[in-house]
Amino acid sequence: MSHTFTTDIAIIGAGPTGLFAVFQAGMLGFKCTLIDSLPEIGGQCTALYPQKPIYDIPAYPSITAGELIEKLEQQAMPFNPQFVLGQSVTTYHFDESTKLFTLETSEGLKIAAKAVVVAAGGGAFGPNRPPLKNIEQYEEKSVFYSVRKPESFANKHVVIAGGGDSAVDWANILADIAASVTVVHRRSKFRAHQDSINKMMHLVDDGKISLCTPYQLHSLVGENGQLSDVVVSDLDGNKVELAADVLLPFFGLRMDLGPLKQWPFDISEKGIVVDPLTMETSIKGTYAIGDVASYPNKLKLILCGFSEAAMAVHAIRAQLHPNHTFHFEHSTTKGVPGS
Ligand SMILES: Cc1cc2nc3c(=O)[nH]c(=O)nc-3n(C[C@H](O)[C@H](O)[C@H](O)COP(=O)(O)OP(=O)(O)OC[C@H]3O[C@@H](n4cnc5c(N)ncnc54)[C@H](O)[C@@H]3O)c2cc1C
Incomplete structure (x- = not known):
């Protein structure tokens, strides 16, 4: 324009x-x-x-x-x-x-x-961008720092990173829309409103959200801007690969x-x-x-x-x-x- x-x-x-x-x-x-x-x-x-x-x-x-x-x-x-x-x-x-x-x-x-x-x-x-190699290649294709149309994640495997209100709120909303929702947080305790955390924990119990804590983002796997996996690691450096179509990092502004x-x-x-x-x-x-x-x-x-x-x-x-x-x-x- x-x-x-x-x-x-x-x-x-x-x-x-x-x-x-x-x-x-x-x-x-x-x-x-x-x-x-x-x-x-x-x-x-x-x-x-x-x-x-x-x-x-x-x-x-x-x-x-x-x-x-x-x-x-x-x-x-x-x-x-x-x-x-x-x-x-x-x-x-x-x-x-x-x-x-x-x-x-x-x-x-x-x-x-x-x-x-x-x-x-x-x-x-x-947005605070996580320090992941080549993340720019995935941005606006399969890595998003905000959600404009939640329905665009229908049937997608979504990984959400962060422990604040945005991470917890979007996990709760997307639990009913996405194929799977995994929340990665480097601490076991979340910093969001207690009501939202309670709701998330119910969805975890119902199998609609998976928690991956205490883990942090390690690297991205994919091609041409499309993610296939998000690799996370614990404090001892042990890695886990999470199947992912979409990553939503919510680390504040x-x-x-x-x-x-x-x-x-x-x-x-x-x-x-x-x-x-x-x-x-x-x-x-x-x-x-x-x-x-x-x-x-x-x-x-x-x-x-x-x-x-x-x-x-x-x-x-x-x-x-x-x-x-x-x-x-x-x-x-x-x-x-x-x-
Ligand atoms: C938790 C907290 C509590 C606070 N409590 C108080 C309080 O009790 N009393 C008080 O007086 N103050 C308080 N403050 C401070 C107060 O919020 C700031 O003084 C006030 O927001 C400053 O207003 P501003 O319009 O100058 O700038 P901002 O509120 O910072 O707004 C600036 C805007 O400019 C935009 N911008 C910057 N560069 C560009 C660009 N290149 N192109 C386009 N847009 C751009 C930014 O996106 C932003 O929206 C608090 C601040 C915080 C964080």
């Missing part, structure tokens, strides 16, 4: 900070496109701790991370943001003649924008700034260096907010990211309209569309 569309502000990262930037930008009349490597909005809140209560969001004595994201989405929706999800931004380029930035995604989509806000947190989320590290703005060990008065990076027209932004005494807190979002979009407005004097208006005066 190669398609370019134009927006006012391209926001990289749909975590809490990027989402609030949509609202703040909308209040100043800007349209935003948010791009995130994850298939869902919410950044760390959605991916890492959706059920946990957060206690330091102003005016919410307690709110779960998942609820907070729902509310931020609700608050952004009157401004019709465009979401580009499941795609990482890989390249970044400024065209002096058009004065537009062009971002390109992992799927080849091109987004041209008058300003860029990097709200990338600790970086793009991706990792965050990596990846391509952003090569982009031309100043970046320190702590993140992208910004001017704390405007949140502008060392590249004019490109701003960084939230966890990814670095300045003296930075606090990596959601509430700081909200304030940084407001500061960045006000600075963008001043930059895009240098000859205009704007008068500050509260939301109570302006209202929001549809209110």
Whole structure:
């Protein structure tokens, strides 16, 4: 796919900070496109701790991370943001003649924008890949890090690796669909919700799931991307071959700034260096907010990211309209569309 569309502000990262930037930008009349490597909005809140209560969001004595994201989405929706999800931004380029930035995604989509806000947190989320020789050859053919269509594993021998919620939940779901389900975990104890573990143990008793513990993945056997066996080994190095059509490794997510590290703005060990008065990076027209932004005494807190979002979009407005004097208006005066 190669398609370019134009927006006012391209926001990289749909975590809490990027989402609030949509609202703040909308209040100043800007349209935003948010791009995130994850298939869902919410950044760390959605991916890492959706059920946990957060206690330091102003005016919410307690709110779960998942609820907070729902509310931020609700608050952004009157401004019709465009979401580009499941795609990482890989390249970044400024065209002096058009004065537009062009971002390109992992799927080849091109987004041209008058300003860029990097709200990338600790970086793009991706699966933790087990260190197995040639695993890339099998990925998306017979090794998958997420399940989109469980029914595609009907009548397949499925090996699931991991001991957390994803491993246990998918074992329980696929037990009724696949020809066989084997769960490989390097410990005998699982880290998932107790209800899910109990359900899995019933399915083990019924012969619908096999457990292979304490074992870990050792190597893959197959041809042309199609697995025939997964070899596992115990702590003493004793190996066992498990017949497998499909391997689902669920070892959590990792965050990596990846391509952003090569982009031309100043970046320190702590993140992208910004001017704390405007949140502008060392590249004019490109701003960084939230966890990814670095300045003296930075606090990596959601509430700081909200304030940084407001500061960045006000600075963008001043930059895009240098000859205009704007008068500050509260939301109570302006209202929001549809209110
Ligand atoms: C367990 C836990 C508990 C926490 N509790 C609290 C708390 O109580 N209070 C508090 O204030 N904070 C808490 N935090 C921290 C808080 O979650 C972060 O400060 C917040 O999520 C930062 O928001 P963000 O929008 O800057 O980045 P993130 O939430 O990290 O979102 C960044 C998004 O950018 C995307 N991205 C990155 N690079 C790219 C790219 N190249 N292309 C496309 N997408 C990209 C990522 O996929 C991600 O979705 C907690 C964190 C954890 C892990």
